[in-house]
Amino acid sequence: MKVDIRHKIKLKSLFVLSLLLGTFLFSATLISAHFVDLFQLSAGQQSTIRCAGDRLTTEQKNKNDVLVKCLGTVAAATPAPVVTPSPMAHTPSPTPSSPSTPPTNPSGIFGAVSTDLLGNCPANVHDRFVTTGPDGKQYRTWHPQTVPVDASNPGGEKCTFAHEHGADPSTSSLYAEAVPFGYVAGLLNMDEPHAGFKCFVANQGTKNDEGRTSTIDGLLCFHMGTGGPSRFTQRFHSMVYKIATADGKRMSVQGMADTGSVGSICDSPRAGKTVLSLGCKVDSSYEIWENVLKINNKGKTILNAVSSTAAFDPISVRDPSDHAKLVPISSADAASIFKFNDSRDGYRGCRRESYFGPVHWYNSGSTTTYFTDAYGNVTAGGPLKQEISQGNTTNFIATSDGMAQFKYREEHCGAGLGLKN
Amino acid sequence: MNKISNQSFVISLLGLGLVVVLGSGALLVTSNSQSQANISSPADQTNEEVTGRAALTIDEIDPGDKVQVSVAELLQPGFIVVHQDQNRELGEVLGASSVYSAGVYRDVQVGVSSPLVDSQVIHAVLYSDDGDAVFTVNDTPVTDENGLSIEVLKNVGMLPMDHAY
Numbered sequence: 001m002k003v004d005i006r007h008k009i010k011l012k013s014l015f016v017l018s019l020l021l022g023t024f025l026f027s028a029t030l031i032s033a034h035f036v037d038l039f040q041l042s043a044g045q046q047s048t049i050r051c052a053g054d055r056l057t058t059e060q061k062n063k064n065d066v067l068v069k070c071l072g073t074v075a076a077a078t079p080a081p082v083v084t085p086s087p088m089a090h091t092p093s094p095t096p097s098s099p100s101t102p103p104t105n106p107s108g109i110f111g112a113v114s115t116d117l118l119g120n121c122p123a124n125v126h127d128r129f130v131t132t133g134p135d136g137k138q139y140r141t142w143h144p145q146t147v148p149v150d151a152s153n154p155g156g157e158k159c160t161f162a163h164e165h166g167a168d169p170s171t172s173s174l175y176a177e178a179v180p181f182g183y184v185a186g187l188l189n190m191d192e193p194h195a196g197f198k199c200f201v202a203n204q205g206t207k208n209d210e211g212r213t214s215t216i217d218g219l220l221c222f223h224m225g226t227g228g229p230s231r232f233t234q235r236f237h238s239m240v241y242k243i244a245t246a247d248g249k250r251m252s253v254q255g256m257a258d259t260g261s262v263g264s265i266c267d268s269p270r271a272g273k274t275v276l277s278l279g280c281k282v283d284s285s286y287e288i289w290e291n292v293l294k295i296n297n298k299g300k301t302i303l304n305a306v307s308s309t310a311a312f313d314p315i316s317v318r319d320p321s322d323h324a325k326l327v328p329i330s331s332a333d334a335a336s337i338f339k340f341n342d343s344r345d346g347y348r349g350c351r352r353e354s355y356f357g358p359v360h361w362y363n364s365g366s367t368t369t370y371f372t373d374a375y376g377n378v379t380a381g382g383p384l385k386q387e388i389s390q391g392n393t394t395n396f397i398a399t400s401d402g403m404a405q406f407k408y409r410e411e412h413c414g415a416g417l418g419l420k421n
Numbered sequence: 422m423n424k425i426s427n428q429s430f431v432i433s434l435l436g437l438g439l440v441v442v443l444g445s446g447a448l449l450v451t452s453n454s455q456s457q458a459n460i461s462s463p464a465d466q467t468n469e470e471v472t473g474r475a476a477l478t479i480d481e482i483d484p485g486d487k488v489q490v491s492v493a494e495l496l497q498p499g500f501i502v503v504h505q506d507q508n509r510e511l512g513e514v515l516g517a518s519s520v521y522s523a524g525v526y527r528d529v530q531v532g533v534s535s536p537l538v539d540s541q542v543i544h545a546v547l548y549s550d551d552g553d554a555v556f557t558v559n560d561t562p563v564t565d566e567n568g569l570s571i572e573v574l575k576n577v578g579m580l581p582m583d584h585a586y
Contacts, residue, residue: 261508297468299547299572366469375575375576380467381467
């Protein structure tokens with residue numbers, strides 16, 4: 001009888017121990033597998049997170065939260081991240097990058113960033129703003145012009161970059177994930193200059209300076225810089241473009257948009273890219289590009305997406321006799337083209353406007369997802385995913401008064417912007 | 422009877438523990454494959470097949486004196502014509518193929534009158550023959566149900582951008 005009781009006690013202990021072990025393993029696995037841990041730092045603390053996988057990626061979710069992922073294959077079990085909080089004693093040292101560095105810089109992030117873009121921020125602060133592209137590599141992404149030096153101390157010391165990327169994409173109703181700057185052009189082995197990535201946002205109900213109200217949601221990240229002459233010869237620029245109309249049409253496309261040829265306002269017919277040019281007298285310092293991305297399925301157009309982007313204060317102007325020549329707008333050479341005599345020393349390409357639309361859908365097939373090459377041509381195994389509503393719609397309405405474009409003016413002229421913004 | 426019962430109980434417990442451990446492992450594997458799910462492999466990226474309509478596919482165009490057409494499908498006799506670009510519109514004709522009967526043609530070449538150079542932009546367009554089997558200004562572009570021509574706009578080659586501003 002005594003033996004039976006001991007045996008029962010042993011069995012009960014074994015049962016409890018098994019349950020505890022199982023629960024522990026189950027919980028630990030869930031936590032490590034789903035990356036749901038929240039590690040909170042108090043003001044004044046900093047931490048190191050080590051990834052035992054192949055690579056660590058970070059994504060700024062909002063001003064206080066950064067999502068950290070440890071990528072790679074798990075061999076036996078997922079090791080818990082090593083987190084070592086310590087009191088902050090922080091003076092980051094700048095890591096200068098050369099303007100002529102190849103697309104993948106030593107940080108492993110695609111896209112060279114020269115030191116003159118960094119303003120008074122260290123390079124490692126700029127390197128915080130990255131996202132993972134569809135190919136699994138790291139790309140730079142949108143960031144504010146002024147940021148905390150230490151991400152773990154948002155209220156602490158700030159620094160300011162000498163460039164800006166316009167509107168925060170996460171303010172768009174269509175925002176789903178960070179836009180990987182340079183991914184599209186990188187497919188062509190091109191490294192579009194980083195400062196040129198400008199984002200524009202318009203949500204339904206947004207009012208513009210003309211009193212018009214948007215009836216669409218629009219998110220546009222387009223590569224348009226005005227700081228150098230390469231834009232006079234580089235016709236195709238990357239565009240990530242999302243639209244949702246009031247009547248339910250949607251598109252989410254990306255590719256190298258065609259900006260057409262380059263010319264001045266004196267040219268007739270007007271070129272796709274109208275820029276300030278020596279020899280053409282003007283009374284406005286306005287530069288505007290029309291950017292067209294067609295999704296083409298074996299010769300048939302299934303979507304024609306047009307945006308326009310403009311700067312009221314371009315940083316340089318064009319010399320029609322030498323498209324490689326940098327002519328700063330504040331130079332004596334450029335002064336001759338203006339009918340007015342205001343100072344242009346402060347021009348930084350940061351007073352901009354965008355036109356969302358028109359967009360025409362010709363997608364009569366049953367498919368709404370296509371894979372294309374960088375130019376929007378549907379291709380087997382194409383690297384770019386395009387999402388296009390079904391149906392044919394050429395009557396694109398973007399405003400409450402029936403306009404086919406919604407124009408929106410924005411200013412992003414913080415102090416400290418440089419001549420490559 | 423009691424002994425047998427206890428043995429069964431122990432086996433059940435061990436089994437339960439094993440299920441929990443294996444289940445956790447399976448969840449871990451599933452979760453990790455989900456975390457990689459947004460990275461698609463080329464094999465996943467397939468498009469709906471286009472059949473029974475005029476079509477034109479050109480993969481890459483290298484600098485030189487010809488345009489390589491991967492696939493052309495004509496529903497009626499016609500030509501593949503290469504145009505210079507004029508600010509995104511059709512410019513002058515650079516070259517035209519001989520007349521093709523209706524059918525599917527693969528890997529055909531169209532010669533051009535002046536060599537194509539890196540970064541030049543061209544349009545390759547399907548045209549219908551007006552009946553004389555010779556490409557002339559009377560021939561017209563093949564259009565789809567929306568009245569849009571069947572054409573491919575292409576950038577010849579591509580000079581990598583040297584990070585210049």
